[in-house]
Amino acid sequence: MIKKYWQFFCTVFLISLFSSAYAGLFDKKAEFLTAEQAFPFSVQAQPQQIILHWEIQPNYYLYKHTIQVTGENVAFTQQIEPTIEKSHQDPYFGNTQIYEQGLEIKLLPKQQFFQAEGSLEVSYQGCTDGLCYPPQTRQIQLAELLNNTPSNTENTNITTDPETSLTQQLFQSKYAAFWFFLLGIGLAFTPCVLPMLPLLSALVIGQKQRANTAKALLLSVVYVQGMAFTYALLGLAVAAVGLSLQAWLQSPYVLGFFALLFVLLACSMFGLFHLQIPSRWQTKLNTLSQKQSAGVYGGVFVMGAIAGLIASPCTSAPLSAALLYVTQSGDLLTGALTLYLLALGMGVPLIAITVFGNKILPKAGAWLENVKVAFGFVLLALPIILLSRILPPYWEQILWSLLGIAFFIWFITIVGKAHRFWLLVALIGIVLSAAPLYFSWQQYWQNDNGNNENDTFITVTSLDQLQQQLRQNPHQIAMVDLYADWCVACKEFEHKTFNQPQVQQKLSQILLIRVDMTKNSVENQILSKKYNVLGLPTILFFDQQGNEIANSRITGFLEAQPFLDWLKKIQGKQ
Structure with a gap:
């Protein structure tokens, strides 16, 4: 009996292990730090070495693969000081490594000393639960650095992948x-x-x-x-x-x-x-x-x-x-x-x-x-x-349900009618696997019958485009969703909040604008600076005159019901 059915326990365990990766990863967070506060960055310089140091605040983390140091008129090798890395399953980056307890990188010159005429560019990106920060870049002039004077920093878009060692x-x-x-x-x-x-x-x-x-x-x-x-x-x-x-x-x-x-x-x-x-x-x-x-x-x-x-x-x-x-x-x-x-x-x-x-x-x-x-x-x-x-979330649920149903049906053919206990277990498994199908098909028909929120958003990429749309607002309120493909919590809004029927009903009374911040372009940065955007997701609300409604913005992810309550509160002010 043990030999015959041990694969049942093995397979159920493995399938549940795979599905556990899809548990909720993000909770509501009332306040967030700025990128500078979350990841304080400092540089110490000597002719023989340059030390880059990040202090990482609790519950915040840096993606390892986004950390890159490039040089102009300077040649160096990188040495990451021993620190604790953690494996992190990210819906956008996949299985990646993150730093949670600080990071220090030493730059050693390939020649005997660093030369003052060179410059460095340091880029990195981090997140916390419910909020992702745009890629950060620091421009460092070696002449100022070696003379112990503050170096100028400028944010630019850096998306290339570093060739750092995991050995x-x-x-x-x-x-x-x-x-x-x-x-x-x-x-x-x-x-x-x-x-x-x-x-x-x-x-x-x-x-x-x-x-x-x-x-x-x-x-x-x-x-x-x-x-x-x-x-x-x-x-x-x-x-x-x-x-x-x-x-x-x-x-x-x-x-x-x-x-x-x-x-x-x-x-x-x-x-x-x-x-x-x-x-x-x-x-x-x-x-x-x-x-x-x-x-x-x-x-x-x-x-x-x-x-x-x-x-x-x-x-x-x-x-x-x-x-x-x-x-x-x-x-x-x-x-x-x-x-x-x-x-x-x-x-x-x-x-x-x-x-x-x-x-x-x-x-x-x-x-x-x-x-x-x-x-x-x-x-x-x-x-x-x-x-x-x-795939949309409802298709993912449908596929998991069908897989579970197929497995338990096969298990019934193995068990046969003689073993009533295992037959009962299989039947219960079929029922539990089939239950999500009802809710998944509900979501499917809602999204395929004209309720897809992506179709109702007007996408812009710059401040000028945004202000032009705000001037043409036919509604009392305009909602501006700042979105990026690399923002995990932005996708949570899309898949868990905006597609809910009650939320969509409220959104139908609002002008919906989406700003694509994926590239973190110069236009994106101008818009972020204009509205003091901390990180993504950020949702702004404007009145019919194009002015941001006081104390209305959302920073970080909200579930459907809290988001719905927030909309009602804002509409009550107008």
Whole structure:
């Protein structure tokens, strides 16, 4: 019974783990600091080094990948002082690293001293719960800096990605290496790989005679090193290519392509078709592998390297996730080290079986087919996660519901009528999975029947355009929404507040204007300075004469009901 149904618990846990990433991340915040207050920036200069320092206030954070230092007429190397980095799942940037407890970067001259005629440009961006700040840039003149005089600063738009190293994090973190290693162990026990382990063990030990325990251990370690070598090269190559692909990977077309790949992988797990290397390539690899003398160290290393080239469909999705992390890191040594640790983890069961024999493994059988199908449902969760960045929320809920219903229907076919308890569990699962469909379809029809708030906003990008629209206001009140694609809380307004029926009814009585601040252009900065915009999202309210209504602006995210109450309060003043 335990063997037969363990995949049920495994799959439910994994699917719930994926869905937990979509819990609410932003709460209402009454007051926010300015960018200068949230991230106080200072520079200390000596001829031998320049130190950039950020103080980060509690509950605020800086994105690591947005921190960039460039120089004009100056050559230097960067050294990030040891600090704590935290992994952060961001709806816009994806899985990224953030700093929460301060940051210090040392700039060391490539020559003996810094020269006074050069200049530096430092850019960074940060957020807090419910508010994202525009990209910040500081212009630093070395002549003023080295003479201990204040340097001029000017905000400009910088969106290029820094080439900072993540290697220090892997070595300084207590657990980073452990997690990659543990992930590799998990991949070794996927349904496609598990039955192959005794076979691989036999190949390593050799067929002529049984090796003693010490030799078997050494042979298996050599085999795993060969496999890890291949994976390290793969990580190195992906990191090298990925240096210029981070933004490209966030494209809807790319996300859709990878989602389709994961769907195909899931279909393969369901037995609809089989994915494998072309037969000609596979034959050549097998021939080359068989030419190596099993039990000989050099041959065993080559066999392991070849095995690393033959990826199983069961490991494709987790391996792709690891490769995506490597691509986003943009660091060559990090890429090699990440995949090397992953392969070492995959080799642990092989080493154990080689030394202790097949007795430690559960027997292969029909139950593994059920495990394979269960992992197919896990693979189907990955496209939903990818597409959630570009799909409306109601479609995301629909897809999660359909996935849950399909899984529990399949589970009923496995359980049968004989096991009433598990049958009841499956039926309850179907009901719970189907419940969100009703609310999702309600949102769908509301948005597709002319209630999409995006269609009612007039988009502008400059102060002149905004003032022109305000002069033509046919309503008593105009609402100006300052929005940017990189602003997570702005998307929360769009998906959780503006699309609610009661809110839309109130908004129909107001002139709706949206200022696109994504590029943080010069026009955007002029507008921000004019209205003292702290960060995004910011919503301004104007009367019919084009004057901002006193004490009416909203800074940060509001849920639908508080936002509705705020609108009623403003309308009551007019």
